[in-house]
Amino acid sequence: MKTIIVNIFVVSAIFAVCESASAACGPNEDVPQCRPCHITCAERNNPCPYNCIFNSECFCKIGYYMKDGVCVPESEC
Template identity: 45%
Template structure:
């Protein structure tokens, strides 16, 4: 049982590294480990849970949100 759990964890880590390395993010984007709650200027004030949903996609860097398809500083929302 212990080796099964370790195998699953190893597979998860390998997939994480592969997913992060293969992402082609645009300007002011990154691949966060957990999917962000607010991703656009329109939803920047929504209430978010603390649950981490694992992520392989590009999202705006911290301090930036999407506006018209581009990541802009929150101050420009």
């Protein structure tokens, strides 16, 4: 029973950290559960290997790419 309570607490803490980190992200950014590649406009056609590593950083949302420190839609690359 203690193990279940501890697991629930740990999962709740992880979600709380992700939610607070997401609030600190810039426009068109979020905190994905798995760490993606940092993709810039210039690198958007390069392959990116998928490795699910726990993440707590902000990344551009899907369909957006980093340009001059801001996440922009592909049409602005």
